[in-house]
Amino acid sequence: MTRFIVRRLLLLIPILIGLTLLIFVFIHLLPGDPATTILGERATPENYARVRAALGLDLPLHEQYLRYMGGLLRGDLGRSFITNRDVVADFAQRFPATIELALAAMLFAVTVGIPLGMITAKRRATWVDQLGTVGSLIGISIPIFFLGLMLKYLFAIQFPVLPSEGRIDLAMQTFPRTTNLLVIDALIALDFRGLLDVARHLVLPAIALGTIPLAIIMRITRASVIDVINEDYVRTARAKGLPERMIDGRHVLRNALLPVVTVIGLQIGLLLGGAILTETIFAWPGVGRWIYDAVTTRDYAVIQSGVLLLALIFVVVNLVVDVSYALLNPRIRHS
Amino acid sequence: MTAAAATAPAEERSIGLWRDAFHRLRRHPGAITGGAMVLMMVLAAVFAPQLATHDPVRGDLANSYIPPLTGDHLFGTNVQGQDVFSRIVYGARLTLGIAVMSVTIGVLVGVFFGALAGYFRGWVDGLIMRMVDIMLSVPGLLLAIAVVAWLGRGVVQIAIAIALINIPIFARILRGSLLALREADYVIAARAVGVRGPALLLRHMLPNAMGPLIVQATLALGTAVIDAAALGFLGLGPPDPRTPEWGVMLADTYRFLSRAPYLAFFPGIAIVITVLGFNLLGDALRESLDPRLRR
Numbered sequence: 238m239t240r241f242i243v244r245r246l247l248l249l250i251p252i253l254i255g256l257t258l259l260i261f262v263f264i265h266l267l268p269g270d271p272a273t274t275i276l277g278e279r280a281t282p283e284n285y286a287r288v289r290a291a292l293g294l295d296l297p298l299h300e301q302y303l304r305y306m307g308g309l310l311r312g313d314l315g316r317s318f319i320t321n322r323d324v325v326a327d328f329a330q331r332f333p334a335t336i337e338l339a340l341a342a343m344l345f346a347v348t349v350g351i352p353l354g355m356i357t358a359k360r361r362a363t364w365v366d367q368l369g370t371v372g373s374l375i376g377i378s379i380p381i382f383f384l385g386l387m388l389k390y391l392f393a394i395q396f397p398v399l400p401s402e403g404r405i406d407l408a409m410q411t412f413p414r415t416t417n418l419l420v421i422d423a424l425i426a427l428d429f430r431g432l433l434d435v436a437r438h439l440v441l442p443a444i445a446l447g448t449i450p451l452a453i454i455m456r457i458t459r460a461s462v463i464d465v466i467n468e469d470y471v472r473t474a475r476a477k478g479l480p481e482r483m484i485d486g487r488h489v490l491r492n493a494l495l496p497v498v499t500v501i502g503l504q505i506g507l508l509l510g511g512a513i514l515t516e517t518i519f520a521w522p523g524v525g526r527w528i529y530d531a532v533t534t535r536d537y538a539v540i541q542s543g544v545l546l547l548a549l550i551f552v553v554v555n556l557v558v559d560v561s562y563a564l565l566n567p568r569i570r571h572s
Numbered sequence: 573m574t575a576a577a578a579t580a581p582a583e584e585r586s587i588g589l590w591r592d593a594f595h596r597l598r599r600h601p602g603a604i605t606g607g608a609m610v611l612m613m614v615l616a617a618v619f620a621p622q623l624a625t626h627d628p629v630r631g632d633l634a635n636s637y638i639p640p641l642t643g644d645h646l647f648g649t650n651v652q653g654q655d656v657f658s659r660i661v662y663g664a665r666l667t668l669g670i671a672v673m674s675v676t677i678g679v680l681v682g683v684f685f686g687a688l689a690g691y692f693r694g695w696v697d698g699l700i701m702r703m704v705d706i707m708l709s710v711p712g713l714l715l716a717i718a719v720v721a722w723l724g725r726g727v728v729q730i731a732i733a734i735a736l737i738n739i740p741i742f743a744r745i746l747r748g749s750l751l752a753l754r755e756a757d758y759v760i761a762a763r764a765v766g767v768r769g770p771a772l773l774l775r776h777m778l779p780n781a782m783g784p785l786i787v788q789a790t791l792a793l794g795t796a797v798i799d800a801a802a803l804g805f806l807g808l809g810p811p812d813p814r815t816p817e818w819g820v821m822l823a824d825t826y827r828f829l830s831r832a833p834y835l836a837f838f839p840g841i842a843i844v845i846t847v848l849g850f851n852l853l854g855d856a857l858r859e860s861l862d863p864r865l866r867r
Contacts, residue, residue, distance in 0.1 A: 380805075
């Protein structure tokens with residue numbers, strides 16, 4: 238087991254070097270020049286040279302890469318072109334909002350997706366199953382931004398029952414933001430009215446972001462349960478007279494969930510990418526909205542560092558998923 | 573004689589598989605529905621000039637916010653008085669164009685590297701697959717945003733950005749198929765009678781590795797449509813803001829949602845129909861090409 242973890246950790250090094258190289262190459266070698274993009278085509282040569290020097294673009298390439306890597310290792314990714322604020326600090330301040338949204342979306346996807354997958358598998362080839370299959374296909378095919386707009390129109394404009402912007406009503410913000418995960422903060426302060434308000438703000442964005450993972454989890458659960466239902470040990474369990482509910486819980490679901498766990502891990506990239514769209518629609522003050530704002534203001538320092546940091550987090554989370562999966566499944570550990 | 577004798581059974585079998593798959597596809601309800609949806613959008617794209625009732629770009633401010641089914645405005649008009657139906661029809665052109673371009677680049681480049689990795693193995697394989705790991709370690713939409721932000725806005729740039737998401741996926745799939753095929757009886761037989769090098773790869777292995785690639789390409793077309801629209805929605809669409817692009821159209825409606833929800837509805841539905849079509853078709857293809865399901 239230790240060898241497995243060490244091997245996976247070592248594999249992280251080439252990926253990290255490659256990732257930074259990839260982003261570095263984008264910045265410096267592809268056609269187009271950030272200095273021109275910042276200043277526009279009609280900049281004076283003096284201004285142009287000044288901006289290039291400020292970005293370190295006048296140094297030889299290998300020196301630029303070393304400078305960039307040195308900064309990265311010190312946790313310094315530079316400053317925003319627009320606000321001149323420290324990029325890493327800004328990222329750290331907004332990231333909890335994105336985590337909270339992603340976790341809520343995943344909670345929604347798992348608690349609805351797994352039971353639906355189980356039900357459609359048990360009623361295979363009935364109208365329930367067909368309805369579920371069509372529904373999950375539509376769920377995969379709806380873009381987040383369209384679903385988000387429709388949810389916002391239905392539940393915030395046409396029937397105004399839920400808030401559709403921000404994380405909390407300012408009037409409710411009476412508890413201290415220690416972790417900046419507002420659900421946790423409200424719980425620590427035992428502020429249940431605040432907690433309710435935070436939860437209400439989470440509903441629409443979490444549904445918008447969680448629908449695609451829900452559909453995928455439902456499809457995988459269905460396929461996996463169908464595989465397991467036909468196994469010998471399930472027939473044995475039924476033959477020895479176990480009640481159906483016990484067969485489903487103890488024998489079917491437990492064995493069917495392994496592939497589902499992997500798929501849940503694979504959804505993290507989807508959630509991080511989708512967060513940009515969801516946060517844009519619901520004015521959610523997370524990392525996604527921050528990157529979107531950077532795109533509209535052409536703040537390349539923020540775009541490049543935001544993408545790099547999200548990719549790093551994605552890589553590390555994938556590693557954690559791999560390792561925990563190995564802990565769950567002895568067959569992987571020993572291969 | 574040796575090479576010909578070895579080739580014959582393999583080719584006969586591959587034709588059999590395709591014909592069999594096509595027969596099953598024609599009776600598959602998902603394939604028919606999905607095919608019809610995709611066909612509808614392809615026809616809209618091809619005959620956009622004939623179908624459009626108005627100029628998709630020129631607006632008429634005197635006629636803004638006309639609700640759907642009024643006069644000759646089937647889907648109504650937007651803030652600038654542009655006809656929504658005409659914009660959607662022309663948008664199909666742009667969206668399908670980007671999708672086809674990006675998936676074609678993704679398949680060609682991905683197949684090239686996947687074939688190198690799967691055929692040569694050793695350090696070539698190791699190097700290519702590490703690169704694939706790195707590219708897959710950036711969430712797709714994020715990669716596309718970064719690429720378009722740096723390359724500048726434009727249709728070709730969007731296609732390249734989405735192609736970059738696809739390249740590692742196709743490379744990995746093809747490599748996997750090739751590794752499995754190395755142990756297939758007819759490949760071992762071909763090698764035993766002296767077929768070597770490119771001939772073995774191109775004539776015996778690649779044709780038999782096409783199935784998973786075709787399925788993935790179909791599904792990738794759907795994802796490309798969503799990604800292209802997402803870039804447009806985020807303000808990274810075509811440089812001319814008047815361009816009829818579905819994602820841009822949705823972004824434009826964002827501020828007018830309470831006043832004119834139909835403006836968001838029609839481009840959104842166009843995206844859903846196109847993507848659902850490709851997904852249905854991809855699923856049906858997967859089932860039809862799966863040798864385990866052959867009767």
